[in-house]
Amino acid sequence: MSVLPFLRIYAPPNAVLAAPGLLAVAALTIPDMSGRSRLALAAVLAVIWGAYLLQMVSTLLKRRAEDGRTRTPEIAIDVLAVLVPLAAFLLVGTPDRSLYCAVWLLKPLRDSTFFPVLGRVLANEARNLIGVTTLFGVVLFSVALAGYVIERDIQPDKFGSIPQAMWWAVVTLSTTGYGDAIPQSFAGRVLAGMVMMCGIGIFALWAGILATGFYQEVRRGDFVRNWQLVAAVPLFQKLGPAVLVEIVRALRPRMVPEGAVICRKGEPGDQMFFVVEGRVSVATPSPVELGPGAFFGEMALITGEPRMATVSAATAVSLLSLHSADFQMLCGSSPEIAEIIRKTALERRGAAPMA
Amino acid sequence: MSVLPFLRIYAPPNAVLAAPGLLAVAALTIPDMSGRSRLALAAVLAVIWGAYLLQMVSTLLKRRAEDGRTRTPEIAIDVLAVLVPLAAFLLVGTPDRSLYCAVWLLKPLRDSTFFPVLGRVLANEARNLIGVTTLFGVVLFSVALAGYVIERDIQPDKFGSIPQAMWWAVVTLSTTGYGDAIPQSFAGRVLAGMVMMCGIGIFALWAGILATGFYQEVRRGDFVRNWQLVAAVPLFQKLGPAVLVEIVRALRPRMVPEGAVICRKGEPGDQMFFVVEGRVSVATPSPVELGPGAFFGEMALITGEPRMATVSAATAVSLLSLHSADFQMLCGSSPEIAEIIRKTALERRGAAPMA
């Protein structure tokens, strides 16, 4: 397992490049801008377009070399990011030409691990989201109808037709409240008060469905990834599958770059670590290195004392961390593992102090 | 079990017909519209009315044929959808006549599976919702009283009576903020700041109650439906009831129309499938068909390799899908089932490659 996929999550070069490009697009629409600034911004767009051209070429070449796995969406985004601005440059008149670079909005979606998750959530919850949207539509129309009937004679310019009343209704239902259309009659204001309360209720359903669905999907994804990491730690292979599921839920993966400190001597410790890949260095009087399958930091959990040594990453290292609460559960569910951990801790204490 | 009830969920013809009808009602209230457009819109209304007339007749006939099960609400909606516009046409003057077609707002409620769920949620949570509404009322009145006392001398036109102050209070408590009534004094603004914070708190309670109640009800409904599907899969009948409950919670039903691809060769696989009804076709060199009770897609979960064959629906097919996380739990809790799945996977690998 390589460190790269983890790093890519946090620093997607596509998204980072798209940001200045889109800012330049935005800035170019400002009317009173000097020709010089305009030129500079256009240069920014050109440079980014060049970078995306290179990326497209590299993606297309990679595709050839690779096996038949479909990466159609990625290729489509890369090609569009190059062709749409090119076509706009050739065919469209000056002021609006740069707007077509807005196609780069697709770039952050290309490498993100977040958008596929979001897509699955929307697919899973489709039925409920459609239900709430229907409810929203029904309430919106009823409210607009009521607002129209109540206020049409008082404010014909604001509530003179159902579409106009619907504008007021949607602004009020979403509690945005622009304040451009406000009911004046007593009945209209009572209606508005009830609409605001309904709006909160509908958006609460919406929020609840999205938030819960999203969380379930994220937990599911974490589980699958952790499962693969746990399979690399020999100690856990002694656990029955039921306990293993619990452990997989509790562990948190952590990538540490080379040289970084994982825990520091004298700090209080609330988690222990398992090495999945790479090596860590324990700064005891006679320094020790630990490799894949080893664990450290258990002393602080057993005795409650502060860390007894500083541990840092000798190479880029992939760890699984276990919080003290889950450590108790692990020890409780497998006396065998508890025994191994305690014995190792005792040996280490006898020998050299450990974190 | 038929595929129809599932399809009906996603494409309720009643709701689909109501949408253009209601849009036409809305459009007809626009003051400056040509007579021609008016006529076209009226024709749309007439056509939809005709469709609903046919539907009413069919509902009434079906009712006769059926046993004594009560479907009163459905019949009432169908009859109202026909009679109310008819009565309006006969009795009411021109401009407002079409407004009565708004009774079609009831149509989307007729077949929806969402609104009964919502109704049960409101019934279950009635006590808490009444409690929060009481709290809202008490806070609203207190705030309006305080706003009235503080601001009545400064802005007699906006805060000159408690009902007027209440309008400001409800607009502020719901964080809508139209901006038509704004306290000017220092005390009034401090009050407003606290009101906004209270409002968020009250609506947080509201949202929490609705969202949690809704989710519990949805999960309960899914459970009942899945339970019936699981009963059709022979493999699961070997499970004890306690494990069965867990499996029913984990499985997700999925309806696939004839010819659609279920999983594609070379894609990564994170779920396996059980066939409840219908037949699927596995595109191996010598294609295989699997029927009710069979399962497929388990290889990807066991080995972590990409799908080894494309599987598509030979007929419309009802599946249960199991994600890899839940697959581990299933194998962990029943060694017997794990054995059967592994043995089948081995046999298949020996014979023909499988998804």
Add this chain to the structure above:
Amino acid sequence: MSVLPFLRIYAPPNAVLAAPGLLAVAALTIPDMSGRSRLALAAVLAVIWGAYLLQMVSTLLKRRAEDGRTRTPEIAIDVLAVLVPLAAFLLVGTPDRSLYCAVWLLKPLRDSTFFPVLGRVLANEARNLIGVTTLFGVVLFSVALAGYVIERDIQPDKFGSIPQAMWWAVVTLSTTGYGDAIPQSFAGRVLAGMVMMCGIGIFALWAGILATGFYQEVRRGDFVRNWQLVAAVPLFQKLGPAVLVEIVRALRPRMVPEGAVICRKGEPGDQMFFVVEGRVSVATPSPVELGPGAFFGEMALITGEPRMATVSAATAVSLLSLHSADFQMLCGSSPEIAEIIRKTALERRGAAPMA
């Protein structure tokens, strides 16, 4: 166990009386009102005051008769509801006199079961709520300071001092957005955008803490009440304590007034019922009455068929309902109970058809 405490929850006479009283108070502040309407409203206040006087007397008398249990808050509310309007009538000038009846806002708090729950939630979550409020205060001050520094020269009348900028900050942080103070500079607008996002985040924490805390408290309360009801059903006394906890969590108490129908023949059934107190009547050819400890409605859960008989309440009856999902769990965890329920169902089917 009596039916009364349940009824009292849903129809607290104190709150119901307070509503028209407070409406009258509000109406009396409307400036241009005829003397006649004023007199009528004052009469309403007088009548309600009289009712509260009687209630106070009854509360005080009851207190004497009762044992030493403290009911101080109730007595205090009853006394204040009588004395404050009386004192206002004797001491205060005309127009503001009726405002003092707003003390009746306390009345809905008197019998409510919701407000004590809310109080416990606020107490339990005090530390987190204080933390979020501190965060809110820190962000509010920082934002006001930044807004003041950025905008003070551009709009000295809106952002000329930190207190003024704070008014803008609180209106924006709560996403109320009155629109009376709006930053004009580019930096000010970027700040405003970030403030809106911060505001959502802070209120999300607030909402999350309140909603989760509230739900935990409600579940805890339900548990304690259900536990007492379950103790009255002999069947459940055969369960071990661990399973009993699960059942108590699953059961939902339900009060049915005399004569009401509990389930109707031909309807689909998704729950069974246990009689805690009172008697139900089963409308079979030879009607049967069931008393405390009996159960019914289990056939629909076992066979999936519609209800086979209508069951109605012969007296006011206290029931516990069990949904089908939880029924499966109950049967799974106690083979003994499953056996009793199945045997009874079989006997009933042999004898007379049952719901």
Add this chain to the structure above:
Amino acid sequence: MSVLPFLRIYAPPNAVLAAPGLLAVAALTIPDMSGRSRLALAAVLAVIWGAYLLQMVSTLLKRRAEDGRTRTPEIAIDVLAVLVPLAAFLLVGTPDRSLYCAVWLLKPLRDSTFFPVLGRVLANEARNLIGVTTLFGVVLFSVALAGYVIERDIQPDKFGSIPQAMWWAVVTLSTTGYGDAIPQSFAGRVLAGMVMMCGIGIFALWAGILATGFYQEVRRGDFVRNWQLVAAVPLFQKLGPAVLVEIVRALRPRMVPEGAVICRKGEPGDQMFFVVEGRVSVATPSPVELGPGAFFGEMALITGEPRMATVSAATAVSLLSLHSADFQMLCGSSPEIAEIIRKTALERRGAAPMA
């Protein structure tokens, strides 16, 4: 274990001192203020600065005395709180000088237990929060672009460039709705309606991630603290680790100052207590004192009767409370503990009545 760390949570002197200081800073920016008031406010600032100077000295001295544990952030905050106002007083001109005291905003962060929790939540959820923020950015830009294209000809002063349209977009997406920029065309209003709905969805994800992440972190922290308290109660040392985890989750720590009443005779009781540290006094005819490891209040849970005696804190006391629901679980999972509690309750009932 001392009572002090608990008290410090609820009354952090740093935060309490910062409040009047910051209010004085705010007040000093009000333009039309008399010289006298100005002087008084400056005096307040000087006094608080003095207090912080003393605190800095004490922190620095303590640091010397202590072992090598790093407390760098605390020291940095203390030093900044003294040096920044000092430097401002020496170098900056009159009116803005006091603004630099806003550095005291850091003081409430110094001792708070809330902000480290919040920091860990943000770190844990970084990936999802970045994902939602990216989504927000993409939607914001798309919406601004669409708004610009639709409205630029109709309202060139409000939607004349993408940055201007973005101001409208962010105000609408966050449902703030200042009302300064409002789309006028039909297409623009349909867009605005959809934007409001998108905004709610995005902020729902945000809220869901923050709220859930926060709650998980708080629960984890409570667990670690309770675990240490539970270790001090001998009764619980008989439990297996799996049950112990459950108990630790159920218990709630409570600090009671000397002399305070813990439970009162005649009140209904829904929890029992374990003494961790300090002594409680039971007001029976012959008063009894209970020390660390003792428990009381169990009678009310077993019999359901009201409390039989008033118990108050003889010294400052650290308790663990157990609600009745969790009491049932405890008794269910360990027959041995149930036996001890019941036996003690019986002995107490035979001897002297107990709470």
